[in-house]
Amino acid sequence: MACIFLPDDTVASAKNRSPINSARQRVLRELCKTLEYEFADLDILERALCHSSTTNAGKASYERLEFLGDAILGFLVADHLFKLEPEIPEGQLTDRRASIVSRSPLAEIARAINLPAYIEAGRGLNASDLDSPRIHADLVEAVIGAIYLDGGIRPARKFVTQQVIKRVGDSPGSRSPSNPKSRLLHFAQINELGQPSYRVTDVEGPDHQRVFTVVVILDSQEYESGSAGAKQAAEMEAAELTLRALQSQDGSPEETEGEVE
Secondary structure: OOOOOOOHHHHHHHHHOOOOOHHHHHHHHHHHHHHOOOOOOHHHHHHHOEOHHHHHHOOOOOHHHHHHHHHHHHHHHHHHHHHHOOOOOHHHHHHHHHHHHOHHHHHHHHHHOOHHHHOEOOOOOOHHHHOOHHHHHHHHHHHHHHHHHHHOHHHHHHHHHHHHHHHHHOOOOOOOOOOHHHHHHHHHHHOOOOOOEEEEEEEEOOHHHOEEEEEEEEOOEEEEEEEEOOHHHHHHHHHHHHHHHHHHHHOOOOOOHHHHO
16 A cells, blocks of 8 residues: 555544544445445544534544545546547646536535435534535545545545546546547546557558558457558557457447447
């Protein structure tokens, strides 16, 4: 696990905080299964679930973790989009990142993994107060910050990929990547298969009429080949055929051209 240097206030609160009782520990361990991440320090997860109304009871709220998680989420989504579609301009990247990290989709993610059921709140808040998209979105960001503090960037990236990018990308109306190579990269990232590469295996014909054959390499394994009069076109064909093969194995529905555009 990565070595984590906690902020001074986190270290100080660790010295003074009350231990989590066994019943709450069991609840948090169940949440860890849903998050697909096992916390080494459950106190960090507990803090990510404490609303600011709990400060009257001497508990630290999730607000600082939310701040950290918001920055990490923005970075990881930007990194994903930057690699996914290298040809689109900065303005479109900004818009697409905003559509993923905005309040509404994050609130839906919180409800999908049942985060609101684990929140700790003060007596001044009732159930209707806590049923707020803002609070639900805050919980997702706080949990991302908590995972980063506890385990570093790799588990945080895994959580963001599986619980945020994949869920928002699979939602109705989301824009799919625009070409086979980008769609294959997206599929590979979501399913943790690594980054596809392409190798020319054959070149035939005279200089003015060459035909390139290219194979996809993914996770050190050769997949489908494509042939065309230009290397880039052969890569596109190989990516398309590989994506169809992987989706068939995975049971995912194949995309039609209308869905891609």
